Amino acid sequence: xxxxxxxxxxxxxxxxxxxxxxxxxxxxxxxxxxxxxxxxxxxxxxxxxxxxxxxxxxxxxxxxxxxxxxxxxxxxxxxxxxxxxxxxx
Amino acid sequence: xxxxxxxxxxxxxxxxxxxxxxxxxxxxxxxxxxxxxxxxxxxxxxxxxxxxxxxxxxxxxxxxxxxxxxxxxxxxxxxxxxxxxxxxxxxxxxxxxxxxxxxxxxxxxxxxxxxxxxxxxxxxxxxxxxxxxxxxxxxxxxxxxxxxxxxxxxxxxxxxxxxxxxxxxxxxxxxxxxxxxxxxxxxxxxxxxxxxxxxxxxxxxxxxxxxxxxxxxxxxxxxxxxxxxxxxxxxxxxxxxxxxxxxxxxxxxxxxxxxxxxxxxxxxxxxxxxxxxxxxxxxxxxxxxxxxxxxxxxxxxxxxxxxxxxxxxxxxxxxxxxxxxxxxxxxxxxxxxxxxxxxxxxxxxxxxxxxxxxxxxxxxxxxxxxxxxxxxxxxxxxxxxxxxxxxxxxxxxxxxxxxxxxxxxxxxxxxxxxxxxxxxxxxxxxxxxxxxxxxxxxxxxxxxxxxxxxxxxxxxxxxxxxxxxxxxxxxxxxxxxxxxxxxxxxxxxxxxxxxxxxxxxxxxxxxxxxxxxxxxxxxxxxxxxxxxxxxxxxxxxxxxxxxxxxxxxxxxxxxxxxxxxxxxxxxxxxxxxxxxxxxxxxxxxxxxxxxxxxxxxxxxxxxxxxxxxxxxxx
Numbered sequence: 057x058x059x060x061x062x063x064x065x066x067x068x069x070x071x072x073x074x075x076x077x078x079x080x081x082x083x084x085x086x087x088x089x090x091x092x093x094x095x096x097x098x099x100x101x102x103x104x105x106x107x108x109x110x111x112x113x114x115x116x117x118x119x120x121x122x123x124x125x126x127x128x129x130x131x132x133x134x135x136x137x138x139x140x141x142x143x144x145x
Numbered sequence: 146x147x148x149x150x151x152x153x154x155x156x157x158x159x160x161x162x163x164x165x166x167x168x169x170x171x172x173x174x175x176x177x178x179x180x181x182x183x184x185x186x187x188x189x190x191x192x193x194x195x196x197x198x199x200x201x202x203x204x205x206x207x208x209x210x211x212x213x214x215x216x217x218x219x220x221x222x223x224x225x226x227x228x229x230x231x232x233x234x235x236x237x238x239x240x241x242x243x244x245x246x247x248x249x250x251x252x253x254x255x256x257x258x259x260x261x262x263x264x265x266x267x268x269x270x271x272x273x274x275x276x277x278x279x280x281x282x283x284x285x286x287x288x289x290x291x292x293x294x295x296x297x298x299x300x301x302x303x304x305x306x307x308x309x310x311x312x313x314x315x316x317x318x319x320x321x322x323x324x325x326x327x328x329x330x331x332x333x334x335x336x337x338x339x340x341x342x343x344x345x346x347x348x349x350x351x352x353x354x355x356x357x358x359x360x361x362x363x364x365x366x367x368x369x370x371x372x373x374x375x376x377x378x379x380x381x382x383x384x385x386x387x388x389x390x391x392x393x394x395x396x397x398x399x400x401x402x403x404x405x406x407x408x409x410x411x412x413x414x415x416x417x418x419x420x421x422x423x424x425x426x427x428x429x430x431x432x433x434x435x436x437x438x439x440x441x442x443x444x445x446x447x448x449x450x451x452x453x454x455x456x457x458x459x460x461x462x463x464x465x466x467x468x469x470x471x472x473x474x475x476x477x478x479x480x481x482x483x484x485x486x487x488x489x490x491x492x493x494x495x496x497x498x499x500x501x502x503x504x505x506x507x508x509x510x511x512x513x514x515x516x517x518x519x520x521x522x523x524x525x526x527x528x529x530x531x532x533x534x535x536x537x538x539x540x541x542x543x544x545x546x547x548x549x550x551x552x553x554x555x556x557x558x559x560x561x562x563x564x565x566x567x568x569x570x571x572x573x574x575x576x577x578x579x580x581x582x583x584x585x586x587x588x589x590x591x592x593x594x595x596x597x598x599x600x601x602x603x604x605x606x607x608x609x610x611x612x613x614x615x616x617x618x619x620x621x622x623x624x625x626x627x628x629x630x631x632x633x634x635x636x637x638x639x640x641x642x643x644x645x646x647x648x649x650x651x652x653x654x655x656x657x658x659x660x661x662x663x664x665x666x667x668x669x670x671x672x673x674x675x676x677x678x679x680x681x682x683x684x685x686x687x688x689x690x691x692x693x694x695x696x697x698x699x700x701x702x703x704x705x706x707x708x709x710x711x712x713x714x715x716x717x718x719x720x721x722x723x724x725x726x727x728x729x730x731x732x733x734x735x736x737x738x739x740x741x742x743x744x745x746x747x748x749x750x751x752x753x754x755x756x757x758x759x760x761x762x763x
Contacts, residue, residue: 089213089495093574095331096208098248108357109364113462117471117573119364123247123339126356126577128458128471133572 065141067120067134070107075142078103082136090133098122105139149190149198150315151232153223155256156240157249158206159578161268165240165298166203167587169308176594179230184219185489186231193312202234209331210255213495224259236262236314238307243273243280243295244579246345250338251331253289262314263291266307270295272579278349285345299584356451356579363455373459376452380443381547382540384516388435395435399428418615421680426611426673429693430517430603433669437513437599438592441482445591449583453478454575461573467555468562470494470573473503477554480510481547482595484722487512488729496571502561504729505739508722509554509715511547517669518713519543525697526706550714553746565738602667606720610663611673618659618677632678637662651748652708652755656700661718668718704758708751715747 070076078101083091099122108126109119117130154169156162167174170189177186187203204223205216212218219228226233239256241249257263265286273280286293292310296303363369403424410416447453453475461471472494480487487507494500511519527542617637624634632638641659648658656678664671672693679696697706717723717740726736 090572092211092213095335097574097576100332100335109360111462112366112370112459117458117461119458119577124245125248127574128577129574130572133574
């Protein structure tokens with residue numbers, strides 16, 4: 057599905073402080089509890105997202121703004137989140 | 146008789162629930178436990194405007210009614226009325242963060258759907274305004290179908306209105322929405338929540354500039370870790386330096402008290418028991434209250450300011466190397482104050498194997514009960530000189546002991562994760578709350594609760610063990626023509642004599658063996674035990690007024706002292722910790738395992754220290 061999206065990339069590839077929108081999340085590729093926690097933290101198709109920081113070692117984990125919340129997660133999970141950079145800014 | 150109505154405070158984590166609870170109840174709080182589970186039950190009383198009393202209970206923060214931890218399960222069970230030992234609440238106060246409506250309204254919708262009276266506290270409304278967010282409260286109330294009261298819990302704004310709205314709802318007859326199944330699809334609820342948030346938001350610009358500005362420094366790949374290490378270092382230096390004066394005051398108070406009792410009682414068994422056993426033993430522990438409070442002060446400040454989660458973020462990768470996640474950092478850091486709340490804090494770790502590993506290594510974090518032991522030994526054997534500007538050698542050694550515990554814990558985690566707690570890790574997903582200036586009122590309240598717990602321990606378990614030890618050390622009395630010291634004839638002396646061959650290889654003498662026995666109950670008892678041992682052993686005329694530190698200096702070699710310190714870094718000497726591990730893991734298997742591996746570790750590490758120090762000619 058992500059291949060059909062123009063400029064589609066995973067959250068991992070998003071440059072720092074580049075505003076974007078979540079186009080799809082590979083919910084089935086995540087363990088059930090991981091998927092639930094991500095949903096609880098506000099990850100969903102269509103939500104605004106921005107990569108804010110990465111960790112001091114191996115640039116892992118990452119911190120991103122999701123909606124109005126800042127969430128930390130590991131790159132392994134960020135790979136399941138496909139985003140589309142916001143070109144309107 | 147009808148019990149007073151119960152009102153539950155519910156909300157997402159980081160909604161400012163605890164601050165609101167404190168604002169509503171003041172210092173009139175009761176901290177207990179739910180039966181059968183180890184989840185803390187915090188409750189307090191509030192008076193409604195018409196005079197009716199209501200019991201308010203603060204439920205663990207959770208994202209939904211679909212629990213992923215024991216804490217969250219309690220929240221669900223209480224609001225559904227299925228929690229044992231808790232009555233069904235008459236109403237709910239749902240706390241939402243005004244700056245994060247999208248997310249918090251989802252849980253609110255779930256709670257409203259339960260059909261019980263609900264008042265929404267739109268908390269942190271000031272922060273929302275600072276973020277350039279304007280919310281139409283009436284519209285929000287209309288969309289949700291329940292009253293919404295804007296509050297600023299930390300400044301006690303909106304509290305009266307909230308209580309008034311609550312009053313109007315309690316006792317009102319509610320029609321249960323029979324046959325109406327609450328919406329459970331997560332995505333649907335989430336989208337409803339976002340739509341309501343969007344409808345109620347009048348204006349929105351800018352976002353969390355303040356928090357982002359701090360995070361640019363605090364989470365910077367190079368500056369961040371340096372800052373974290375610096376903070377930790379300052380924390381441990383300060384614990385030692387700042388508490389010096391108050392410790393002096395407490396010491397002179399205890400001495401004055403002892404002198405007073407000595408002067409007012411005739412010489413004999415009772416006077417000895419009170420002066421040496423009770424006042425001496427308990428006093429030796431109470432003296433460390435300032436250090437313990439300073440340590441808790443730092444931890445409470447780090448927690449309340451929102452920095453703790455940043456520390457978890459910075460540490461995640463490192464923790465991942467030993468098979469844990471950054472989430473384990475928070476319980477482990479709390480364990481520096483006390484392993485018991487630290488182990489209870491592991492309930493926020495949803496991965497069972499991660500959680501078990503964290504529980505098993507938590508006792509290796511140097512808890513505050515070890516401080517009295519460290520302080521006495523460091524004070525006696527490490528010279529108080531500066532090794533650099535503002536860096537004392539004593540503080541440095543203390544820092545080294547903490548680091549030793551941390552490395553021990555990491556090595557243990559690595560090993561455990563590859564053997565007994567083998568399996569894939571759940572990873573790390575965490576909300577990072579906004580930074581907040583901690584409220585002095587809340588911090589002082591937290592410190593007060595900790596101080597009470599500590600003094601209660603000093604007044605019960607520590608008092609009892611020191612008195613029992615004093616009796617065991619005193620009886621039976623030596624025969625008339627005894628040549629050996631009186632202590633050799635006592636029960637404790639004989640037990641210690643039996644234990645001495647076991648601990649002699651690692652440099653411990655008979656007195657240490659004697660102190661280790663009661664220290665099983667609580668580590669800090671080791672200090673009062675040594676105090677009691679040397680008070681009984683010593684020639685009262687010559688040594689009566691000498692402090693424990695001076696007495697130790699003449700009796701122990703430096704390698705012995707160092708080995709003793711290292712023993713306490715690793716040894717599982719605390720009944721409360723063992724008990725809480727049993728409760729948290731539902732059985733004796735894991736606490737048994739923990740005690741076993743920690744004793745082996747302590748023995749080997751203390752031995753290595755002793756042999757190495759002896760070889761170096763210290």
